[in-house]
Amino acid sequence: MDDLPARLRRHFGRDADGAVVLSPDTSRPERKPALAAQYLRMSTDHQRYSLGNQRAFIAGFAESRGIEIVRTYEDAGRSGVTVDKRPGLQRLLSEVLSGKAPFSTILVFDVSRWGRFQDADEAAHYEFLCREAGLSVIYCAELFADDSFGSVFKQLKRVMAGEYSRDLSAKVRAGRRAKAARGRALGGGAVYGFRRQVVNADGSAGPILQEGQWKSRPDQEVRYIWGPPEELAVIQRIFEWFVHEARSQAGIARLLTQQGVMWRDGTPWNGDRVQKILRRELVVGFQAYGKSRVELGKRTIAVDRSQWTYVRVLEPIVDVDTFVAAQERMGALKRGHGKTEEEMVRELACLLARQRPTLEAIAKAENMASPTVYRSRFGSMKAAYERVGFRYTGYRRGLNPDGTPLDRDQTIEALRALHKQHGRISLKLIKASPGIPGDNRIRTIFGSIAEAYEAAGLPVGPRVGRRRAPK
Structure with missing residues (x-):
């Protein structure tokens, strides 16, 4: 107590003599770094949001705060408007909810990378699930204060992220409608009977694209043109067979294969390929668009044909009456085939x-x-x-012209005619004569073959016995 100042002695009281003053401990216990997982997502946004850029930014953030990244979850080329089709986020949430996650923090570049959910509460819900499991979600490029203002600002950012996707989706739909109205192809490869041709920004025709080729510049567009004459002739034959000869799609496919006509890739035709030809409006020169409608983050909805929009882009190779007849016949077919x-x-x-x-x-x-x-x-x-007015009996022999089986008297006359023709009668001759009922049918009518011979007045051979009566 000698080093305790007198003034402090008086402050501590009478019993301060028993007090112990320790020197300050300058040593600090070694702190282990916090363990974290990082979530990365990229759709088709600006290069700023590439997975590499996100990973580098998050790594710098973690290093400056003594955080060790032990897990990485990523969704490359995935839309953020829904949790569906985002296996990376699904695995992350599954591990968090299991209670066995080997990390206590989740690092995300910003709110939009977590998701552009159309309902801002959905984004907050997934973050709440993490917090409830004892994990914190940190947006490295957008640090929010841990107070009411920070919560409000974060929710605002979630709404803005969802609104960005809605606005972008509306612009894309409007662009596609405008392109379709100009008669341009909206994507996909060429189909049988057609080819794709580049249209330059000034409206001039560019090269014809081969299979697997695509336009080279963003300002270019693509339109459909007719393919080689031999393919057009096949399309016309398909409609002729289907409408005027009432052949099935599968039957047409078999007939084409038998004639050595193959699909564009050299493989045989099938019923589905024939049906696609029959349903394609391009054969009468029109391109249809607006066949489906998709709400952002939801399932695609098919639009009724009466609400489609049509644009004439080619001269027809199939007359309209034949095309309409084909559609009506397919509508009458069960499941579209046969x-x-x-x-x-x-x-x-x-x-x-x-x-x-x-x-x-x-x-x-x-x-x-x-x-x-x-x-x-x-x-x-x-x-x-x-x-069709044909009386079906189930018997395949010994029938009248109208399909009815021979009765008792007719069977007797048939047996007599067979005996007269061959000079004899036998079971072998009966079986070889389709105009006479079979032996089982004769037994049903007369009781036995011998009794049939007796009824017809024919000699009974030694081998023709009588059927025993049931006991």
């Missing part, structure tokens, strides 16, 4: 006019649906036959 019920009934009636419509004849007929399709469409072959 044949309509009316066409199937008409073709079955035509087959009946030429011959008896057996399953084998139906299966072999050209440009006719298979028996399986008939059963699927009508429920059974019997129902299909009845639609």
Whole structure:
């Protein structure tokens, strides 16, 4: 206590003699750096927001504050208007909510990189989930005060980030509408029968683009032109077969392949490719746009055809009546493929006019649906036959011209005629004669083959026995 000043002795009181004065401890405990994760996102924004620039800025921020970055989550080329299709942010939130995140801080370049959510509360919600799990979210380029003013300013920045996306989306839609109104292609590669040609800023025609090529300058546009004559001839044949011959899309594809006509890439045609040709308005010279509508951050909504906008861009190669007939027929087809019920009934009636419509004849007929399709469409072959006025019995032999089976008296006459023709009668001859009912049918009518012979007055051979009566 000798080094304690007398004035402090009096301040501390009488018992100050027992006080102990320690020298100040100048040593400081070593502080471990805070562990953090960084979230990076880039869509198609300005280069300022490239992943490399974000990573470099965040690294400098972390180093100046003694923070160690242990995890990186990133979404390259992803829109920020929704959490969907952003696997990086989804993994980050999943790890945070699991309670096992090996970091206590999340570093983000700015509010817009966290997201341009159309509802500012959604952005705040995800940040709140992190805070509730004990983690803080720091926007390195936009440090907000930890008070009411900072909260208000942060919310304002969230609203501004969402408004930026809405404004940009509206400008993009308006630009696309203006481009479509000028008859320009809105993207995608050329399809069968068409080619893409560059249109320069002054309206002059540029080069024709080959497969996989794209315009070279932002001020250029692209328009559709007709392809080579041989492809145009194929398109005309497709419409002819579909409308006037009532062929199915799959049948047309098979016919083209049989004729050696291949798709542009050398692969065979299929029903889907044929259907796309049949639905393309460009064949009558019009380009349609406004087929769908997408709300920012939401699912694309198909627009009714009556609300589409059409612009004439080419001279037609298919007449309008044929094109409209093709659309009406496709609308009548179930699931867009095959044949309509009316066409199937008409073709079955035509087959009946030429011959008896057996399953084998139906299966072999050209440009006719298979028996399986008939059963699927009508429920059974019997129902299909009845639609054309043919009485279906289930028996394939021993039938009258109208399809009804021979009765008892007719069967007796048929057996006598067979005996007269060959001078004998046998089960083998019966089976070889389609005009006579089968042996099972004869047994059903007469009880046995022997009893049928007796009813017809024919000799019964030694090998023709009687069927035993059931016990």
